[in-house]
Amino acid sequence: MGFMKMVRVACLLLAVILFAMRSEGSIGMNWGRQSAQRLIPSTVVDLLLQNGIGDVRIYTSQPDILEAFAGSGINITLQIMFLNIINSAQQARDWVGQKIDPFYYSTNIRRIFLGNHEFKPALTTGGNTSSAEAAVDLMELMQSALNNASYGDQIKVTLPHPDFVVTNVTRPSDAEFRSEIKEPMARHLSLLRQSKAPFVAEFFPIEYIKFHPWLDFSFAFADNKSKTVIRDINGAVYTNILDYLYDCFVWALRKAGAPDQEIVVSQIGWPTDGYEGADIATAERFYKYLLPHVASGRGTPMRPGKPIEIFVHCLTDEPKNPFSYPFARHWGIYRSNGEPKFKIDLSGQGRDIYPARAKGIMRMPQRWCVFNGDTRDEIKVKAQFDDACLRADCTSLSPGGSCSQLDYNKNVSYAFNMYFQSMFQNETSCGFDGLGEVVPTDPSEGSCVFPVEVVRGQQINFDTAAAGERLYYVHPNKCVAMPFIFALSLIFLLF
Numbered sequence: 001m002g003f004m005k006m007v008r009v010a011c012l013l014l015a016v017i018l019f020a021m022r023s024e025g026s027i028g029m030n031w032g033r034q035s036a037q038r039l040i041p042s043t044v045v046d047l048l049l050q051n052g053i054g055d056v057r058i059y060t061s062q063p064d065i066l067e068a069f070a071g072s073g074i075n076i077t078l079q080i081m082f083l084n085i086i087n088s089a090q091q092a093r094d095w096v097g098q099k100i101d102p103f104y105y106s107t108n109i110r111r112i113f114l115g116n117h118e119f120k121p122a123l124t125t126g127g128n129t130s131s132a133e134a135a136v137d138l139m140e141l142m143q144s145a146l147n148n149a150s151y152g153d154q155i156k157v158t159l160p161h162p163d164f165v166v167t168n169v170t171r172p173s174d175a176e177f178r179s180e181i182k183e184p185m186a187r188h189l190s191l192l193r194q195s196k197a198p199f200v201a202e203f204f205p206i207e208y209i210k211f212h213p214w215l216d217f218s219f220a221f222a223d224n225k226s227k228t229v230i231r232d233i234n235g236a237v238y239t240n241i242l243d244y245l246y247d248c249f250v251w252a253l254r255k256a257g258a259p260d261q262e263i264v265v266s267q268i269g270w271p272t273d274g275y276e277g278a279d280i281a282t283a284e285r286f287y288k289y290l291l292p293h294v295a296s297g298r299g300t301p302m303r304p305g306k307p308i309e310i311f312v313h314c315l316t317d318e319p320k321n322p323f324s325y326p327f328a329r330h331w332g333i334y335r336s337n338g339e340p341k342f343k344i345d346l347s348g349q350g351r352d353i354y355p356a357r358a359k360g361i362m363r364m365p366q367r368w369c370v371f372n373g374d375t376r377d378e379i380k381v382k383a384q385f386d387d388a389c390l391r392a393d394c395t396s397l398s399p400g401g402s403c404s405q406l407d408y409n410k411n412v413s414y415a416f417n418m419y420f421q422s423m424f425q426n427e428t429s430c431g432f433d434g435l436g437e438v439v440p441t442d443p444s445e446g447s448c449v450f451p452v453e454v455v456r457g458q459q460i461n462f463d464t465a466a467a468g469e470r471l472y473y474v475h476p477n478k479c480v481a482m483p484f485i486f487a488l489s490l491i492f493l494l495f
Contacts, residue, residue: 024295024296024297024307024348025293025294025295025296025297025307025308025309025310025348026054026055026294026307026308026309026310027053027055027291027294027295027310027312027346027347027348028053028054028055028056028057028075028077028309028310028311028312029048029053029055029056029057029311029312029314029315029346030056030057030059030266030267030311030312030313030314030315031044031056031057031058031059031314031315031316032059032314032315032316032318032321033059033060033318034318034319034320034321035316035317035318035319035320035336038336039316039336039338039358039361040068041064041065041067041068041069042068043338043358043359043360043361044068044315045068045069045072045074046358046359047315047334047338047356047358048072048074048315049072049074050356051346051347051355051356052346052347053074053346054073054074054075055074055075055076055077055110055309055311056069056074056075056076056077057076057077057079057113057266057311058076058077058078058079059079059081060078060079061078061080061099063102063103066102066103066107066109067103069107069108070103070106070107071106071107072107072108073108074108075108075110076107076108076109076110077110077111077112077113077266077311078099078109078111078112078113079112079113079114080095080112080113080114080115081115081116083114083115083118083134083135083138086138086141086142088141089141089144089145092138092141092142092144092145093145093148093149095142095145096142096145096146096149096151097149100146100149100151100155101149104151109154109155110154110155110156111155111156111157111158111197111198112142112146112155112156112157112158113158113159113160113200113266114135114138114139114142114157114158114159115135115159115160116160117160117161117162117202118131118132118134118135118159119131119132119135119159119161119165119181119184119185120162120164120165122180122181122184123164123165123178123180123181126180127180129180129181129183129184132181132184132185132188133184135159136159136184136187136188136191139157139158139159139188139191140191142157143156143157143191143195143197152195156195156196156197156198157195157197158192158197158198158199158200159188159200160200160201160202160266160267161199161200161201161202162201162202162204163201163202163203163204163208163245163248164178165177165178165181165185166178166248166249166252167252168212169248170214170230171230171231171232171238172230172232172236172238172244172247172248172250172251172302173232173233173236173251174251175247175248175249175251175252176251176252176255176256177252177255177256182256185256186256186257189253189256189257189258189261192258192261193258193261196262197262198261198262198263198264198309199249199253199258199261199262199263199264200263200264200265200266201245201246201249201263201264201265201266202265202266202267202268203241203242203245203265203267203268204267205220205241205242205268205270205286206220206270206271206275206277206278206327208220208241208245209241210276210277214228215228215241216228217277219239219240219241219244220240220241220270220286221240221241221285221286221289221290222240222242222243222289222290222292222293223240223285223288223289224239224240226239226240230244232247232301234301235301236301236302237301238301240289240293242265242268242290242293242294242300242308242310243300243301246263246265246300246302246303246308247300247301247302247303249263250263250300250302250303251302263309264309264310264311265308265309265310265311266310266311267311267313267314268290268310268311268312268313269283269286269312269313269314269331269333270282270283270286270287270331271283271327271328271330271331272330272331272332272341272342272402273326273327273329273330273395273396273401273402274325274326274327274328274329274330274395274396274398274400274401275325275326275327275398275400275401276399276400277400278327278330278400278401279402279447280341280342281342283333283341283342284342284343284344287312287333287344288343288344288345288350289350291312291344291345291346291347291348291350292348292349292350294308294310294348295347295348295349296348312333312346313331314331314332314333315332315333315334316332316333316334316335316336316338317329317330317331317332317334317335317336318331318332318336319336319392319393319418319422320393326395326398326401327395329393329395330395330396333355334355334358335451337358337361337363337451337453337454338357338358338361338454339357339358339361340354340355340357342354361454361455362454362455363452363453363454363455364421364424364425364452364453364454364455365425365452366440366442366452367425367438367439367440367452368413368417368420368421368438368439368441368442368443368450368452369413369416369417369419369420369421369429369430369436369437369438369439370413370416370417370436370437370439370443371409371412371413371416371432371435371436372434372435372436372437373409374434374435375408380433380435381412381435384412384416384432384433384435384436385411385412385415385416388415388416388418388419388432389415389418391419391422392415392418392419392421392422393418393422394414394415394418396414396448397411397414397415402447402448402449403447403448405446405448406445406448410443410445410448412435413443413450414448414450416430416432416435416436417443417450417451418451420436420438421451421452421453422453424453424455425438425453
């Protein structure tokens, strides 16, 4: 082994030791790229470093992204979204050889997440655990491949789980893993114990509060202003959603025979649009108290003094996310053009500051595509509106969204402009069968912002089938999109 490689190995070993010895909570960041305009990787690395973020989760293993992180010191979690690309031990070894070998000594790859809530189907299909069992099988194959390559001490394989894999309870001590998944979960936990990998949980506070109406809305926040106070055994008291859900998993793991299992919260955040209660002011409040709570290292009632590790979801908006939930496109603390939405201190010190801005971002000219007001053929107008919303992001028009109060003409204009901007202001994309026109005057109204896109940057459409990356959402699936578009059409017809 050459001298420089030995130095690099020594540095990596030191990083692993420091990674395991954290005395304060850890605040990482998720970075997804489902956007027409994706910030170039070097810009994102710079943005993370400026904000003091030392851990990132990326939904890809794309080489140019990993190259950008080389030498940055940022710990990386990769994710393989589509598990059917690896079906044997040899394919697992091949994947490690192709994706990890070239970057092992230049980047700090720490974890690999597999799939997207692979235990969920068992809870929605009457107990069919085939998806969960396949994910656990692959987890074992991948960790073995990493071990065989001598990477296993540094890189751990695990599975992310949503909060509903535990039973619906009114206090954490009653929580346990749902009966439908207990068998594959037991094997999953056994493998985690063998490899010393973390159990990964994902929290969705805005949804959890909505579907558990006995909880006060303010229970979602760590500012101790909630009227809901949950008292549990051993004197445990809960006044916020993070401590509550975290300890639900602590109890579930304890009952499953894994009382000391490490937990990582790989997704927690607050959207800023597309849902009731999803707005910039509320998101700012959420993070203002959550991040200092995590950074303090004081832990939770069940694990006092045990640092919590979280990943903020997420860095930027993703307007190309599927239509499943309107707010899924608005998780970002930055807009997709790198502009911060609200004040947030990502160091967890609670300072009243905006995050560092992305450098080198250029906006396109100040011009917008709007509806020209021709309503002689309303069927044609509606058809063009629907088509625009199938191809671009109209989720801000959804009930509770920042643009849900627009009138008829502005609704159409918003849809037209979103498509126009997603096509980087190509004037032919503002035709809409003679109904669109390009104007130099900003049509924004109140809280509803008609955005201007940034200059086209990196637009590599990577091969998702070959590498298991998260899909870049180019062609909307109309079977999925139509219920959402239908709902928008009903709103459209009311004006």
